[in-house]
Amino acid sequence: MNPRKKQVIDSALQLFIEKGFHNTSIQEILDRAKISKGTFYNYFSSKNECFMAILEQNRYEANLRRHEILLGKDVADEQVLIEQIIVLMKINKEQNLIPLFEGVFQSNDTELRSMLARYRLYEVEWVSNRFVDVFGEEARPFTFELTITFFGIIQHLSMTYRSSHGIAIEADKIVKIAFRNIKAILPVMNSEEILLTQDLWYLIESRVERKSIPIEEIIDKLMSFHEGLMYENADCIGVQFTESLLDEFKRENLRIAVIETLLKGFRNSLAETPNVAESIEIANLMWYYLKNEQESK
Numbered sequence: 001m002n003p004r005k006k007q008v009i010d011s012a013l014q015l016f017i018e019k020g021f022h023n024t025s026i027q028e029i030l031d032r033a034k035i036s037k038g039t040f041y042n043y044f045s046s047k048n049e050c051f052m053a054i055l056e057q058n059r060y061e062a063n064l065r066r067h068e069i070l071l072g073k074d075v076a077d078e079q080v081l082i083e084q085i086i087v088l089m090k091i092n093k094e095q096n097l098i099p100l101f102e103g104v105f106q107s108n109d110t111e112l113r114s115m116l117a118r119y120r121l122y123e124v125e126w127v128s129n130r131f132v133d134v135f136g137e138e139a140r141p142f143t144f145e146l147t148i149t150f151f152g153i154i155q156h157l158s159m160t161y162r163s164s165h166g167i168a169i170e171a172d173k174i175v176k177i178a179f180r181n182i183k184a185i186l187p188v189m190n191s192e193e194i195l196l197t198q199d200l201w202y203l204i205e206s207r208v209e210r211k212s213i214p215i216e217e218i219i220d221k222l223m224s225f226h227e228g229l230m231y232e233n234a235d236c237i238g239v240q241f242t243e244s245l246l247d248e249f250k251r252e253n254l255r256i257a258v259i260e261t262l263l264k265g266f267r268n269s270l271a272e273t274p275n276v277a278e279s280i281e282i283a284n285l286m287w288y289y290l291k292n293e294q295e296s297k
Contacts, residue, residue: 005043006277008033009057012050017096020103021051021112048111051104055119057277058095060284062088067287068264075133082175084130088123089171124148135186142189145196146182153178213289215249221282222246229275238273241266245286256290263287 011033015024026047030040044050066084073080092098104112124147131143139146154174161169226242233239241262248259263283270279 002278003274004035004039005053008035008040008043009050009053012047013054013095016051016054016100021047021100022103022107022109048109048115051112052115054097055115057280058088058091058097059119059122060280062091063284063287064267064280065091067260068267071260071264075130078134078179081130081134082172082179085127085175085179086171089175093171124151127151139186141191141197142186142194145194146186146189148196149185150178150182153181213285213292215289218282218285218289219246219249221285222249225275225278225282228278232275236269236273238266238269238275238279241269249286254290254293256294259286259290 008029012024012029015028015032019028024047026037026040029047029050030037033040040050044053065087069084069087070080092101101116104116107113124144127150128143128147131146132140135143157177158169158174161174222242222245226239226246229236229239229242244262245259245266248255248262263286267279267283270276273279
């Protein structure tokens with residue numbers, strides 16, 4: 001993502017939070033971002049697509065933080081999972097997105113509601129798969145229903161707490177309580193009483209568009225990114241990490257452990273630079289590719 005596109009997304013997000021999605025015009029986004037209408041439509045075909053880019057940006061950031069939390073740790077560690085789950089909640093709070101999401105769900109805009117539903121579905125899928133990591137393969141038939149129950153507990157306990165205390169409960173506290181409760185539920189679950197089966201999950205999942213990322217696309221993006229870094233600042237430490245990642249992705253046999261280590265350095269080295277948005281997008285594509293590679297083996 002180039003800096004100008006990120007500027008448009010950030011400006012749109014500020015306006016959506018201040019005025020609400022439907023009360024914000026494209027002209028106001030143009031004025032806030034100081035761009036022309038042609039520039040906006042070069043990036044997005046509509047205001048809805050701009051909203052989708054905000055959701056994607058948040059999901060990219062959450063994925064990267066979660067990968068970094070897990071790096072070098074046991075996938076079955078409950079505390080690691082709790083810390084990972086909290087990540088997206090913290091991002092949504094940092095961006096003040098909760099009121100925006102609530103406004104979208106209360107609207108009659110079916111396209112927007114579908115976008116937000118897909119955003120949440122990705123989260124359900126991720127948590128469901130991580131429950132298998134933590135509870136074991138024998139829990140897989142129950143993890144879809146368990147995940148929905150988990151988020152239901154979080155939602156209703158949070159709403160009730162806010163209504164009674166006048167303040168929101170801390171994310172880490174509510175997630176720990178919800179996790180404790182589903183751990184207690186899991187031992188008494190049996191296949192004959194499951195309402196949300198894996199078959200239903202596969203049906204829902206099949207309706208979500210999945211993209212396959214060829215390794216050539218990653219190499220092309222890294223090469224283009226490297227050229228840009230060399231032009232701007234050849235001494236930037238991010239150049240070294242980009243070159244190392246390029247070398248790894250050009251190998252006949254990927255060394256996934258090496259790439260995972262390099263990715264954290266790549267991201268950190270560019271965190272305070274104008275290239276941060278593009279580095280996050282590329283890093284997320286690499287994580288996504290590695291995940292698909294591991295699942296295919």
